[in-house]
Amino acid sequence: NAGVTQTPKFQVLKTGQSMTLQCAQDMNHNSMYWYRQDPGMGLRLIYYSASEGTTDKGEVPNGYNVSRLNKREFSLRLESAAPSQTSVYFCASSALDRGLVTNEKLFFGSGTQLSVL
Amino acid sequence: GESVGLHLPTLSVQEGDNSIINCAYSNSASDYFIWYKQESGKGPQFIIDIRSNMDKRQGQRVTVLLNKTVKHLSLQIAATQPGDSAVYFCAEPWFPIKAAGNKLTFGGGTRVLVKP
Numbered sequence: 505n506a507g508v509t510q511t512p513k514f515q516v517l518k519t520g521q522s523m524t525l526q527c528a529q530d531m532n533h534n535s536m537y538w539y540r541q542d543p544g545m546g547l548r549l550i551y552y553s554a555s556e557g558t559t560d561k562g563e564v565p566n567g568y569n570v571s572r573l574n575k576r577e578f579s580l581r582l583e584s585a586a587p588s589q590t591s592v593y594f595c596a597s598s599a600l601d602r603g604l605v606t607n608e609k610l611f612f613g614s615g616t617q618l619s620v621l
Numbered sequence: 622g623e624s625v626g627l628h629l630p631t632l633s634v635q636e637g638d639n640s641i642i643n644c645a646y647s648n649s650a651s652d653y654f655i656w657y658k659q660e661s662g663k664g665p666q667f668i669i670d671i672r673s674n675m676d677k678r679q680g681q682r683v684t685v686l687l688n689k690t691v692k693h694l695s696l697q698i699a700a701t702q703p704g705d706s707a708v709y710f711c712a713e714p715w716f717p718i719k720a721a722g723n724k725l726t727f728g729g730g731t732r733v734l735v736k737p
Contacts, residue, residue, distance in 0.1 A: 508664070546710060546727035547665070594664050609655065610725060612664030 506530055510595050510613035517585045517620045525580040525616050527595030535598045536578035538570060540591040547594065553578055585620045592617050631732040640698040642731045644711035649692060651713045656685060656696045660707045706735045
Protein backbone atom coordinates (compact mmCIF):
# COMPACT_ATOMS: atom_id res chain seq x y z
CA ASN A 505 0.00 0.00 0.00
CA ALA A 506 1.90 3.06 -1.29
CA GLY A 507 -0.29 5.79 0.26
CA VAL A 508 0.45 9.14 -1.40
CA THR A 509 3.01 9.09 -4.21
CA GLN A 510 4.59 12.22 -5.66
CA THR A 511 6.78 12.63 -8.71
CA PRO A 512 9.38 13.86 -9.32
CA LYS A 513 11.34 13.94 -6.06
CA PHE A 514 13.71 16.64 -7.30
CA GLN A 515 13.49 19.21 -10.08
CA VAL A 516 15.54 22.19 -11.22
CA LEU A 517 13.91 24.73 -13.52
CA LYS A 518 14.98 27.95 -15.17
CA THR A 519 12.85 31.04 -14.67
CA GLY A 520 9.94 30.97 -17.10
CA GLN A 521 9.90 27.23 -17.63
CA SER A 522 6.77 25.22 -16.92
CA MET A 523 6.27 21.89 -15.24
CA THR A 524 3.66 19.69 -13.62
CA LEU A 525 4.02 17.94 -10.30
CA GLN A 526 2.14 14.67 -10.14
CA CYS A 527 0.37 13.17 -7.14
CA ALA A 528 -1.59 9.96 -6.73
CA GLN A 529 -3.18 8.28 -3.73
CA ASP A 530 -4.41 4.73 -3.42
CA MET A 531 -6.46 5.10 -0.23
CA ASN A 532 -9.73 5.98 -1.96
CA HIS A 533 -9.68 9.40 -0.30
CA ASN A 534 -12.06 12.12 -1.37
CA SER A 535 -9.95 15.19 -0.62
CA MET A 536 -6.50 16.07 -1.94
CA TYR A 537 -4.21 19.02 -1.26
CA TRP A 538 -1.06 20.74 -2.40
CA TYR A 539 1.15 22.48 0.16
CA ARG A 540 4.46 24.25 -0.09
CA GLN A 541 7.04 24.33 2.68
CA ASP A 542 9.74 26.96 2.82
CA PRO A 543 12.82 26.75 5.08
CA GLY A 544 11.94 27.34 8.70
CA MET A 545 8.28 27.88 7.93
CA GLY A 546 5.18 25.82 8.26
CA LEU A 547 3.17 24.30 5.47
CA ARG A 548 1.04 26.66 3.39
CA LEU A 549 -1.92 25.46 1.39
CA ILE A 550 -1.75 26.22 -2.34
CA TYR A 551 -4.87 24.48 -3.68
CA TYR A 552 -7.16 21.73 -2.59
CA SER A 553 -9.80 19.47 -4.07
CA ALA A 554 -12.61 18.41 -1.76
CA SER A 555 -13.85 15.82 -4.20
CA GLU A 556 -13.37 14.65 -7.75
CA GLY A 557 -14.34 17.44 -10.11
CA THR A 558 -13.82 20.33 -7.69
CA THR A 559 -10.81 22.49 -6.90
CA ASP A 560 -10.42 25.58 -4.71
CA LYS A 561 -7.72 28.08 -3.88
CA GLY A 562 -5.82 27.88 -0.63
CA GLU A 563 -3.65 30.52 1.04
CA VAL A 564 -1.01 30.96 -1.67
CA PRO A 565 -2.50 30.02 -5.09
CA ASN A 566 -0.87 32.68 -7.27
CA GLY A 567 1.36 31.24 -9.98
CA TYR A 568 -0.14 27.76 -9.76
CA ASN A 569 -2.90 25.76 -11.37
CA VAL A 570 -4.27 22.36 -10.44
CA SER A 571 -6.19 19.53 -12.03
CA ARG A 572 -8.11 16.80 -10.23
CA LEU A 573 -7.77 14.27 -13.00
CA ASN A 574 -9.79 11.59 -11.22
CA LYS A 575 -10.31 10.46 -7.64
CA ARG A 576 -6.75 9.19 -7.38
CA GLU A 577 -4.76 11.95 -9.05
CA PHE A 578 -4.24 15.64 -8.34
CA SER A 579 -1.59 17.56 -10.29
CA LEU A 580 0.00 20.95 -9.67
CA ARG A 581 1.23 23.04 -12.57
CA LEU A 582 3.64 25.94 -12.66
CA GLU A 583 3.05 27.71 -15.97
CA SER A 584 5.98 30.13 -15.73
CA ALA A 585 8.28 29.27 -12.85
CA ALA A 586 9.76 32.04 -10.72
CA PRO A 587 12.59 31.92 -8.14
CA SER A 588 9.99 32.65 -5.44
CA GLN A 589 8.52 29.24 -6.18
CA THR A 590 11.65 27.47 -5.01
CA SER A 591 10.29 25.28 -2.26
CA VAL A 592 9.42 21.77 -1.18
CA TYR A 593 5.99 20.76 -2.37
CA PHE A 594 3.84 18.23 -0.57
CA CYS A 595 0.73 16.53 -1.78
CA ALA A 596 -1.71 15.20 0.81
CA SER A 597 -5.03 13.41 0.93
CA SER A 598 -7.72 12.82 3.49
CA ALA A 599 -10.86 10.76 3.86
CA LEU A 600 -13.56 13.27 4.69
CA ASP A 601 -15.88 11.30 6.93
CA ARG A 602 -19.36 12.69 6.56
CA GLY A 603 -20.57 10.95 9.71
CA LEU A 604 -20.83 12.45 13.16
CA VAL A 605 -17.09 12.64 13.62
CA THR A 606 -15.10 14.21 10.85
CA ASN A 607 -11.87 12.47 10.00
CA GLU A 608 -9.50 15.31 9.42
CA LYS A 609 -6.20 13.53 9.29
CA LEU A 610 -4.05 14.32 6.29
CA PHE A 611 -1.70 11.77 4.79
CA PHE A 612 1.32 13.28 3.08
CA GLY A 613 3.58 12.25 0.24
CA SER A 614 7.35 12.45 0.59
CA GLY A 615 7.65 15.77 -1.21
CA THR A 616 9.15 17.32 -4.34
CA GLN A 617 12.13 19.60 -3.91
CA LEU A 618 11.92 22.29 -6.60
CA SER A 619 14.60 24.86 -7.36
CA VAL A 620 13.96 27.70 -9.80
CA LEU A 621 17.10 29.45 -11.01
CA GLY B 622 6.81 27.01 19.05
CA GLU B 623 5.80 29.16 16.10
CA SER B 624 7.78 30.06 13.06
CA VAL B 625 10.19 32.94 13.23
CA GLY B 626 11.17 32.68 9.58
CA LEU B 627 14.44 30.87 9.00
CA HIS B 628 15.13 30.34 12.70
CA LEU B 629 13.14 27.28 13.65
CA PRO B 630 12.73 26.96 17.42
CA THR B 631 14.84 24.05 18.60
CA LEU B 632 14.47 21.83 21.63
CA SER B 633 17.53 19.80 22.62
CA VAL B 634 16.70 16.82 24.78
CA GLN B 635 18.81 14.14 26.39
CA GLU B 636 17.85 10.63 25.34
CA GLY B 637 15.52 9.18 27.92
CA ASP B 638 14.23 12.54 29.14
CA ASN B 639 10.74 13.83 28.48
CA SER B 640 10.12 16.45 25.79
CA ILE B 641 7.49 19.16 25.85
CA ILE B 642 6.65 21.04 22.67
CA ASN B 643 4.35 24.03 22.82
CA CYS B 644 1.99 25.59 20.33
CA ALA B 645 -0.33 28.60 20.47
CA TYR B 646 -3.39 28.85 18.26
CA SER B 647 -5.31 31.88 17.22
CA ASN B 648 -8.91 30.89 16.61
CA SER B 649 -10.92 30.43 19.80
CA ALA B 650 -13.61 28.63 17.80
CA SER B 651 -11.23 25.89 16.64
CA ASP B 652 -12.53 22.51 17.76
CA TYR B 653 -9.90 20.12 16.53
CA PHE B 654 -6.11 20.02 16.63
CA ILE B 655 -3.48 17.68 15.25
CA TRP B 656 0.20 17.14 15.88
CA TYR B 657 2.43 16.06 13.00
CA LYS B 658 6.01 14.82 13.00
CA GLN B 659 8.29 15.50 10.05
CA GLU B 660 11.60 13.71 9.74
CA SER B 661 14.31 15.07 7.48
CA GLY B 662 13.49 14.52 3.82
CA LYS B 663 10.04 13.12 4.49
CA GLY B 664 6.47 14.33 4.54
CA PRO B 665 4.66 15.06 7.81
CA GLN B 666 3.21 12.08 9.66
CA PHE B 667 0.17 12.16 11.92
CA ILE B 668 1.01 11.64 15.61
CA ILE B 669 -2.07 12.42 17.66
CA ASP B 670 -5.17 14.58 17.59
CA ILE B 671 -7.48 16.13 20.15
CA ARG B 672 -10.94 17.67 20.06
CA SER B 673 -11.93 20.74 22.03
CA ASN B 674 -14.21 18.76 24.36
CA MET B 675 -11.09 17.14 25.82
CA ASP B 676 -8.22 18.57 27.89
CA LYS B 677 -5.88 15.65 27.47
CA ARG B 678 -5.35 12.72 25.18
CA GLN B 679 -2.73 10.02 25.42
CA GLY B 680 -1.13 7.86 22.78
CA GLN B 681 1.89 5.63 22.76
CA ARG B 682 4.58 7.67 24.61
CA VAL B 683 2.84 10.89 23.59
CA THR B 684 0.32 13.07 25.39
CA VAL B 685 -1.39 16.16 24.05
CA LEU B 686 -2.73 18.78 26.45
CA LEU B 687 -5.19 21.45 25.42
CA ASN B 688 -5.77 24.65 27.37
CA LYS B 689 -8.63 26.47 25.68
CA THR B 690 -8.53 29.37 28.14
CA VAL B 691 -5.16 30.53 26.89
CA LYS B 692 -5.42 28.87 23.44
CA HIS B 693 -2.41 26.66 24.01
CA LEU B 694 -1.48 23.13 23.02
CA SER B 695 1.42 21.02 24.14
CA LEU B 696 2.83 17.71 23.02
CA GLN B 697 4.68 15.66 25.58
CA ILE B 698 6.95 12.84 24.50
CA ALA B 699 7.94 10.42 27.23
CA ALA B 700 11.40 8.84 27.35
CA THR B 701 12.57 10.60 24.20
CA GLN B 702 14.47 8.39 21.77
CA PRO B 703 16.84 9.19 18.89
CA GLY B 704 14.04 8.32 16.46
CA ASP B 705 12.01 11.19 17.90
CA SER B 706 14.42 13.72 16.36
CA ALA B 707 12.26 15.63 13.89
CA VAL B 708 10.27 18.81 13.38
CA TYR B 709 6.89 18.80 15.10
CA PHE B 710 3.95 20.85 13.85
CA CYS B 711 0.64 21.61 15.43
CA ALA B 712 -2.26 22.18 13.05
CA GLU B 713 -5.70 23.70 13.46
CA PRO B 714 -8.62 23.83 11.08
CA TRP B 715 -8.85 26.68 8.65
CA PHE B 716 -12.45 27.78 8.72
CA PRO B 717 -14.93 27.00 7.36
CA ILE B 718 -13.80 23.46 8.02
CA LYS B 719 -17.02 21.72 7.20
CA ALA B 720 -17.64 23.59 3.97
CA ALA B 721 -15.49 21.34 1.85
CA GLY B 722 -12.43 19.27 2.50
CA ASN B 723 -10.08 19.44 5.45
CA LYS B 724 -8.05 22.61 5.40
CA LEU B 725 -5.53 22.80 8.19
CA THR B 726 -3.38 25.73 9.21
CA PHE B 727 0.03 24.63 10.37
CA GLY B 728 2.25 26.28 12.93
CA GLY B 729 5.87 26.94 11.98
CA GLY B 730 7.14 23.90 13.84
CA THR B 731 9.66 23.06 16.54
CA ARG B 732 12.78 21.05 15.86
CA VAL B 733 13.55 18.39 18.46
CA LEU B 734 17.16 17.19 18.67
CA VAL B 735 17.79 14.13 20.81
CA LYS B 736 21.27 13.90 22.28
CA PRO B 737 22.63 10.42 23.01
